[in-house]
Amino acid sequence: MKKLSWLFYVASLAVTMVGCRENEPAVPGEIRFTLSAGAVADPAGRTLASLREGASVYVSIRRVSGDEVYTLQQVTLLKMGDAYISEPLALPGGNYELTDFLVSNATGDVVYATPKEGSDMASWVDDPLPVAFAVSDDGLAQVDVEVVPVGFHMPEQFGYVSFRVNVVPYPFFKLSVFRPDSAGLAFSAVHAYVVESGDTLYSRSLPARTNDVAFSGNPEGTYTLVLNVPGHATYRRTFVLQELLAELNGEPLQVTLVEALTFTALPYATGPDITEPYDFWISMEAGVPQTPFTIDWGDGTVEQFYDPSYLQFGHRYSAVGRYHVSVSGDLASVGRLGIVFPWGVNDDVVVRALPELISLSLAWAGVGDSLDISQNTKLESLGLNSTGIRYFNVRNNPRLTYIELSDNVDFPPAVLNEIIGDVYHHAVARHTGEGWLELDAPDGSETMIGPLSATAMDQLRQLHDEYGWTIVPDPF
Known part of the structure; x- marks a missing residue:
């Protein structure tokens, strides 16, 4: 019944459609590095304290997924007593790895470096590169990095191809x-x-x-x-x-900036080329005149479309990756949005620019995300199938009478209890009957995600018995 209900839901949306709303974008966090010297002595007797004003570090950072974020990015070093600490470097919240760390003097000569795993010099530091670290949104993380004087050593002994860096004398x-x-x-x-x-x-x-x-x-x-x-x-x-x-x-x-519908597209590849387009669809409310939509697909391709009622957009990417997609135009005419049939997955969905949405469907969405629909008071239908979304609340969504959370792994029970409580209180206040709440676990056992509290189970029972709601799977 679980799979049939989802397919029926998606099929019906293909005729009528779906939507959602997000909050303000998260404020990126920051990372800063503190330096300590390794055990190898510099042949000239220099120490970290010998670095003069104008010293910099050059860092390369990648996401744990492998996507490069910074490549030999120059960051100014500041002297704090006997220690050196870098200026903060902005990074969105997430998990990262530090893959290059070079220290240069004011003239751009590399004088210290952190060895990489497997190199001749790796044994001289406790934690050779790559070094894993995490950054939280709107937070400041600090990573202690141990460096070794370059001296007369070759770059290869540290695991580098070269110690050359480009010094930019002033901002353009x-x-x-x-x-x-x-x-x-x-x-x-x-x-x-x-x-x-x-x-x-x-x-x-x-x-x-x-x-x-x-x-x-x-x-x-x-x-x-x-x-x-x-x-x-x-x-x-x-x-x-x-x-x-x-x-x-x-x-x-x-x-x-102009507000827009945005999300991150992560297309799949089979072999050397993408064989199917990454696609999504939207629909407009009846009577809306033809409206232009501009889509920036995140790989340099920008397209414009016109249609009064139903649009399905598709794009072929030349390579796998993370692509920031933005859709701009008269988005107040959009009533429904679906990102459920992509040849790939989606992440970071932000629909704050769609004030008339009544329905949203997301499938195969990102991991660890939150979804804010608190300002979208017209929302009636919400489908989140096989997503990594871990938090949203519906306390400001009294019209919401269809919710599907099927196949969501590790959905927090406390969040689910809160959602059920808000749905129950809306139904009682508005005398809303014949709603739908689908909470299938992903294991195919026809069990419910959770576990639920005794209060939440009692609220589900009342929704089912007194207001005619369909609860899937039916625990009663």
Whole structure:
């Protein structure tokens, strides 16, 4: 019954459709590094204390999934008493690995390095690279890194191909990014990229302030600036560097973001090429005039579509990866949204820009996510099948009469008890009958996710017996 009910639900949505709403984007966290010297003496007798003002570290960081976030990113070192500590580096919450760590003096010469596992010098430190660490949103994490003087050693002895780093003497331009909020405009954290002919020259998560954007570029070269913020349309601007500098005349480039439907697409690949498009669909309410929609697929492809009622969008990616997708336009006309048939999975769904949504369906969505629908008071139907979403509440959604949470592994019982309590109180207050609540466990045993509290079970019984709700699987 579980699988049939889900297929029936999806099939019916293909005719009518689905939707959701998110909260403000999470504020990225920060990571900083503290240095300590390893046991190997420098041939010239230098120590960490010998580093003068202007010293930097160059770090490479990747997600545990393997996606590169920073590649030999320069970070300023600050002297704190007898110790050195780096300036904070912005990172979205998640699990990461530090894969390169080089310390340079003010002239750009590498004088210390952290050895990598398997290298000749690895035994001289307690924890050779890669070093795992975690960052929480809006939090500050600290990683202690042990370094060894380079001296006359070869890069290969540390596990590096080269000790050469590019020293950028000054930032090319300043950037200020703003987003709308209740008070007007506010600084926004942002992930910024500078791309040249498909190659990414700069990739950084920037905090909510005016930031320096520095990369090794040609003043006469043509580049594209790409800005990604969850819940906002992707910003792209192609520029000639010297022309942009003349235009700005020392002032920051100011960008005001536009709210949009956004999510992260993670397409699957079979063999060398993607064999099926990654797709999703939306529908508009009856009587809505033709409305343009602009989709930025996150790989440089930008398309525009027109349709008055039903749209299914698809795109073929040339490689697997994480792609920030944004859909902008007259999104107030969208009544239903479904991201349930992609050739891949989805993550980081943000639908704050869709105020008229009455229905949402997500399947095979990301891990460890939360979903905020507290401001979406018109929502009537919510389907979360086989997702990694771990928290949402429905206390501000009195019209919600269809909820499916099938096949969600490790859904927290406390959250489920809270959801059932809110659904029960809405039904009692509004005398809502004949709702649907589907809570199948993923093991195929026709059991319920949970376990539920005695209060939640009693509330389910009353919904079933007194208000005619369908509870799947039926425990009564």
